[in-house]
Amino acid sequence: TQLLEQSPQFLSIQEGENLTVYCNSSSVFSSLQWYRQEPGEGPVLLVTVVTGGEVKKLKRLTFQFGDARKDSSLHITAAQPGDTGLYLCAGVREKLTFGTGTRLTIIP
Amino acid sequence: DAGITQSPRHKVTETGTPVTLRCHQTENHRYMYWYRQDPGHGLRLIHYSYGVKDTDKGEVSDGYSVSRSKTEDFLLTLESATSSQTSVYFCAISESRLAGGNEQFFGPGTRLTVL
Numbered sequence: 479t480q481l482l483e484q485s486p487q488f489l490s491i492q493e494g495e496n497l498t499v500y501c502n503s504s505s506v507f508s509s510l511q512w513y514r515q516e517p518g519e520g521p522v523l524l525v526t527v528v529t530g531g532e533v534k535k536l537k538r539l540t541f542q543f544g545d546a547r548k549d550s551s552l553h554i555t556a557a558q559p560g561d562t563g564l565y566l567c568a569g570v571r572e573k574l575t576f577g578t579g580t581r582l583t584i585i586p
Numbered sequence: 587d588a589g590i591t592q593s594p595r596h597k598v599t600e601t602g603t604p605v606t607l608r609c610h611q612t613e614n615h616r617y618m619y620w621y622r623q624d625p626g627h628g629l630r631l632i633h634y635s636y637g638v639k640d641t642d643k644g645e646v647s648d649g650y651s652v653s654r655s656k657t658e659d660f661l662l663t664l665e666s667a668t669s670s671q672t673s674v675y676f677c678a679i680s681e682s683r684l685a686g687g688n689e690q691f692f693g694p695g696t697r698l699t700v701l
Contacts, residue, residue: 484628
């Protein structure tokens with residue numbers, strides 16, 4: 479059973495555009511993490527959000543944790559080719575439960 | 587970068603053969619994890635360890651066993667490989683419990699193909 483659904487699965491946009499990726503669950507998590515994974519490498523942690531309603535910014539990336547701590551979103555402003563990769567959300571309880579992933583391609 | 591290595595990085599084997607994957611860390615982290623990554627499924631936890639000789643099952647543990655005789659090494663064994671175990675396997679480490687907000691660091695992965 480997949481507890482975390484990400485949408486969209488695939489996204490291809492032009493450089494300079496904005497985008498939002500969603501991570502949804504029916505379960506409550508103590509915190510939620512976002513990872514980015516490059517081809518041939520392991521995932522790398524981008525951010526952890528802990529409090530319901532929390533918003534964190536990492537340069538052009540904005541992460542939000544839902545008020546009920548069941549969902550999250552990642553918004554990228556003015557996407558760059560370097561943002562290309564697989565984005566994974568992961569809900570934290572005792573262990574990590576990963577989402578299905580969003581494969582993002584930024585076209586120069 | 588966290589000091590995590592996986593070996594081998596690539597392996598092709600035949601159905602029914604035993605396979606052992608190794609994860610080695612130089613960070614002295616207490617927790618180690620084995621995941622598999624398949625299209626459409628994200629990463630799924632196979633087994634994890636919370637100390638030397640202390641291991642527990644994850645959500646997809648059938649057909650896999652693990653051992654941890656030293657802090658730095660965590661072995662994943664497929665006793666009799668099947669084609670459904672073709673996947674990319676990732677090892678990860680964390681200093682403490684994930685529920686405490688601790689970060690998990692991933693190794694570079696092992697691509698396993700079972701023919």
